[in-house]
Amino acid sequence: MITAKTSLYGLIGNPVDHSVSPLMHNTAFKKLGIDAVYLAFKSENTEDTISALKTLGARGFNCTMPAKSDCAVLCDKLSEEAELTKSVNTVVVEGDKLTGHSTDGAGFFLNLKNNGVDYDKNILLLGAGGAARSIAARAVIENVPSLTILNRTVKKAKALADSLASYDTNINYGGLDELPEAVKKADIIINATSYGMGEDKSIVDGSLLRPDQVVCDIVYKPRETALLKAAKKAGCKTVDGLGMVACQAAYAFELWTGKEFPLGEILEVLEKN
């Protein structure tokens, strides 16, 4: 029940009406008996919306597109990943101080672990946008031995690789024309582009894939993308994007409440949604 003491959490961005975050966090609050509510706020101006949330005493919030980079500038403190990616998807509010985190990459790797995937391997990452940057930052923090970043726009892949150069991971970058060669050398292939979102087309030709490879897609609508279908056909282990969505929320929830997110139950809710 909402009371006079109910804590406020939320999501800011534009659009926000498709988001599953309110469903996930409100389900988790209810399950754990936490007196809190999570709402979605369509934001035309990130600075104004954040200021309004501070005035209202919000305890924390998520940021989605296009608020992620503006939010990073507006925070008082950033986590290592948020600093690396210059992007924030989770903010913890303490008094009038904002600490920004980027939990997408950590969520991605937690989901791999939950799916029994050992990621101490050669990783091929497709994309250099927000999601890819978050995954790449966490990959170097997790100390993966090798990371190849391929992107349609090569200069963005180069900028991402350069920004992570001080870490021990061996990083290569290039364009999508290098995909066939790079797939051969990869143990884990991650599609972090929007290619295949709502469409039945795969960024990797299934004939290039081998059964010893793991193929992941961050696209979760459709849940089984053309890439994952092709990978299954080639005998690969596949990891879909829905688990990452729940796992990034798990990190945010734990930062806000200090309590463990009921991940299994949330995944069930998402699957039915």
Ligand code: ATR
């Ligand atoms: P997100 O935050 O979801 O990562 P984004 O920052 O807009 O979204 O990034 C989208 C990614 O998908 C980029 O890597 C983009 O490639 P470019 O940097 O060249 O734009 C990639 N992408 C989108 N449409 C694509 C397509 N049709 N073919 C290949 N890559 C595509």
